Amino acid sequence: MPALVMDEPMLVELATLTGDRVDDLDDVRVLFRSLTGAIRARVQGCDDVIDQIVTAVLADGHVLLESAPGGGKTEMANTLGRCIAREPGGDYAAFRRIQFTPDLMPSDVTGTAVFEPETQTLAFRPGPVFANIVLADEINRTSPKVQAALLEAMAEKQVTVDNHTHPLEELFVVLATQNPIDMSGTFPLPRAQLDRFLFKLVLPRLPREKQLEVLTKRTSRPSAPTAAVTPEAIVRAREIVADNVRVGPAIHECLVDIAEALHADRRVALGISTRALVLAVPTLQVWAAVQGRDYVTPRDIKALAVPLFAHRLELHAGAKDTALVVNECLAAPIEAATRRSLSR
Numbered sequence: 509m510p511a512l513v514m515d516e517p518m519l520v521e522l523a524t525l526t527g528d529r530v531d532d533l534d535d536v537r538v539l540f541r542s543l544t545g546a547i548r549a550r551v552q553g554c555d556d557v558i559d560q561i562v563t564a565v566l567a568d569g570h571v572l573l574e575s576a577p578g579g580g581k582t583e584m585a586n587t588l589g590r591c592i593a594r595e596p597g598g599d600y601a602a603f604r605r606i607q608f609t610p611d612l613m614p615s616d617v618t619g620t621a622v623f624e625p626e627t628q629t630l631a632f633r634p635g636p637v638f639a640n641i642v643l644a645d646e647i648n649r650t651s652p653k654v655q656a657a658l659l660e661a662m663a664e665k666q667v668t669v670d671n672h673t674h675p676l677e678e679l680f681v682v683l684a685t686q687n688p689i690d691m692s693g694t695f696p697l698p699r700a701q702l703d704r705f706l707f708k709l710v711l712p713r714l715p716r717e718k719q720l721e722v723l724t725k726r727t728s729r730p731s732a733p734t735a736a737v738t739p740e741a742i743v744r745a746r747e748i749v750a751d752n753v754r755v756g757p758a759i760h761e762c763l764v765d766i767a768e769a770l771h772a773d774r775r776v777a778l779g780i781s782t783r784a785l786v787l788a789v790p791t792l793q794v795w796a797a798v799q800g801r802d803y804v805t806p807r808d809i810k811a812l813a814v815p816l817f818a819h820r821l822e823l824h825a826g827a828k829d830t831a832l833v834v835n836e837c838l839a840a841p842i843e844a845a846t847r848r849s850l851s852r
Contacts, residue, residue, distance in 0.1 A: 524593045527740030533752055533797050536745045540566065540798045542735035543591055549734055550587045551580040552725065553718035557709050558584065560815055561683070563798065565641075566745055567791040569706025570662055570682040572647075572697075572819065577687060579711040582645060585683040589641040592679075593736040600677060602739075604639040608650035614657035618667045619674075632669060637661050640677060640739050644684035648694040655701055658682065662704040679739035699778065699822065706787055708819035746790070753793040754803040762809055762845035763788055769837040770821065776833060778822035788816050806845040813838050 525539055543562045548555060557573075561584060564571045573581040582605075589603020606617060619635035636642065637658070647655065661667055665676040684705070686694075702708070714722065763785045771779035792804045795812060818830040827833065 524736040524738060525741045526738045527744040530741050530744040530748065533748060533802060536566070536748055537798055537800070539737060539741060539745050543588065543737060546591050546733045546735040547584055547587045551583050552722050553714040554580060554584070554711055557711055559798075560707055560709055560812075561588065563791060563794050563812075564706050565681050565742065566749065566794045566798075567706065567787075568681075568746055569787060569791060570684070570704060572702070572705040572708040573683060573685045573711065574688050574708065575685075575711035576713075579713075581683075581685040581711060582643065585641065585643040585685075587733060588683070589639075589643070590733045591735045591737055592640050593738050594640070599634040599638055601636075601639040603641045603643070604636040605643040605645060606636050607645050608647050608654065610650060612650045612654045614654050615669075617654060617657045618661070618669055621670050630670070632672065632674060634674070635667075637667060638674075638676065640679045640681070642680070642682050644682055646686060647684040648686045648697055650695065652695055652698065655695065655697065659701060659704065662701075677739060678743045699820075702819050703781055703783060705819065706791060707815040709815055749793050749797050750790060752802055753797050755789055755793060756803070756849065758845045758848040759789075759792065759804050759806070759809070761848065762806055762841045765841035765844065766809070766813065766817070766838045769841060770817070770833070773833060773837055775823050775827035776821055777824045780817050780820045784817060784820050788812075791816065806842045806849065809845070810838065810842050 525542065530536065530539060540562055543565070544555075544558050547558045547561070551558065561571055561573075565588070573584070575581055586603065586605070592602035594600075594602050606612075615635065617635050617637050619633050619638070621630040622633050623629075624631045644658065647658075661676060661680070662682055665678070665680050667674045667676065682705075686697075688710075767780050767782075767785060770776050773779075788809075791812060792808045795808050796802070796804045814831045814834050818834050821830045821833060823830060823833065
């Protein structure tokens with residue numbers, strides 16, 4: 509899928525973009541361009557993936573990134589995290605990285621209660637999950653017990669430790685990575701956790717000319733991010749998109765028809781959930797908004813269907829390509845939705 513075409517300047521001034529400066533869909537597009545531009549300045553050859561990552565952030569969704577080591581997954585997440593501007597100090601951070609290993613414990617992710625000798629009480633020490641952007645590096649290298657520690661945070665934006673619930677901030681996005689080649693010592697993600705990820709994105713191998721571009725532009729001393737956006741600005745952008753981008757009945761019908769077609773396909777053992785359809789709506793609104801429209805069309809569904817739905821499918825033995833199944837099952841619903849949209 510081609511990346512979005514950005515004819516206007518991609519970067520905003522270095523001044524921080526705050527919530528009170530995001531007033532309409534034009535401001536949302538400026539925010540989108542600033543974040544994608546900052547990541548593209550550090551990671552070349554993955555423009556479409558970068559567009560989808562920032563779309564997920566604006567749609568309040570989590571992303572699973574897959575590629576061979578050295579493909580730029582960590583660099584993307586790190587650059588995005590460095591673009592989040594917030595006051596220093598406190599328990600909450602703009603960006604934190606968790607390196608998942610087999611010996612990791614749930615408390616290493618969520619935090620734990622620590623005895624304070626001065627007060628003779630237990631005080632909660634937040635873990636690295638208390639951040640706006642959390643990089644869960646090699647998430648499939650830790651045990652299911654630790655993977656499950658993320659489920660409550662990803663689904664409900666809260667962490668429960670010792671029977672006490674601690675809320676996370678409204679901007680909370682998990683960018684998880686995994687290596688599709690080296691499967692030794694890994695724990696495959698269960699379907700319940702895969703369903704929490706809005707997108708699964710596979711980073712392509714760079715062609716020769718792009719690799720040369722990386723070597724030419726790469727510097728030994730990383731430059732500062734070219735965008736600075738507060739968490740409040742991103743949350744405000746979500747509200748504006750939700751209020752101003754229309755989703756017609758034809759789009760809802762198309763999404764349900766795709767789900768029904770996937771469930772009916774003989775290659776599919778487990779289709780997509782209702783949660784997947786619910787999460788798809790704000791994602792399509794964001795995708796339409798950053799392309800200059802205030803309404804969702806069937807072609808938006810076609811553009812995002814594979815990263816939205818393919819990782820949620822369980823196929824029968826002998827069938828392997830979930831992307832192919834999604835593309836084949838969405839053809840008829842997309843055509844029907846297009847006809848309904850034109851007739852209304």
